[in-house]
Amino acid sequence: MVRKTKEEAEQTRKHLIEAARTVFHECGVSRSTLEKIAKAAGVTRGAVYWHFKDKAELFFAMREDVFAPMVERTDAYLLSDQFSNPLDAIEASIKEFFRVLEDCSVVREVFEIMISRCEYVDEFAAVQEEVGRPAQTFLAKIERIYQQAADRRTLRLGLDPLATAKDTWAFTSGLLHLLLGCQKGSDLPSRVPEMISAHMAMRRA
Structure with a gap:
């Protein structure tokens, strides 16, 4: 019972x-x-x-229900030792993120809620920092991977790992916003993999 x-x-x-x-x-x-x-x-x-206890706690539970498996899938690439070049791990991880976003309507809905259907005011004013925490965690992870690439000399000479990580973070965030706002029938989703490859190519030694 x-x-x-x-x-x-x-x-x-x-x-x-x-x-x-x-x-x-x-x-x-x-x-x-x-x-x-x-x-x-x-x-x-x-x-x-x-x-x-309140709507905010339910909001976070909804987010975590999607984020936990998403992070597990992307980290499986980002933190994998199968790649001899750390930049390949970053590229594969970002591509996996957008693959899940495209294939899973639930994941897309949660990101749409967080980005365009939530006003961070009143009872939600205090949770904005927590909402942005996964993005900061992602930034810290790819900075470490870019540093590994610099140490192995697979990162283009002259690029700073932190600045390069911020650039990739901004690229990923911008692409996410574009995808969530694009019209049905747009060719943007099909071009995402090549856009990611092009972004990473400019960072390779």
């Missing part, structure tokens, strides 16, 4: 995260209420508070 109750609670939490994603995407975060999310999940508002 205890095990069944635990499984039911976990299932309810999962439904709430899925409902929150749907409501946030349709209504925008600021206009989404816990009542709307509870209704979409088919539970009471009390059930929402049983799992999450």
Whole structure:
């Protein structure tokens, strides 16, 4: 009985995260209420508070539900020892990120929510720094990989690892925004791999 109750609670939490994603995407975060999310999940508002103390905590749970497996997939390339050239690891990791974004509608929805459907004001003003933390973590990781490339002399002479990492971070962020805003039928998604390859080619020795 205890095990069944635990499984039911976990299932309810999962439904709430899925409902929150749907409501946030349709209504925008600021206009989404816990009542709307509870209704979409088919539970009471009390059930929402049983799992999450407020809307911000539910927002982070929704983000983590997508980010954790995404980071695991991209890090499998970025931190892999299968590449003799560290720049190949960065290129493969970024391509994997955009491949997942293109193939998984849930991932795309979460990024759309974070970038264009969330106003970081009122109760969300204090969480903006935390929302940007994954980007800072990504920057720190690729700086380390660029430093490895510099040490192995596969990074173009004269390039500073930190400045180069910031450039790649800005490129990746800009490409993400372009993709989320592009019209259906655009050829941009199909050109992403070659754009990433071109970006990395300018950094190779």
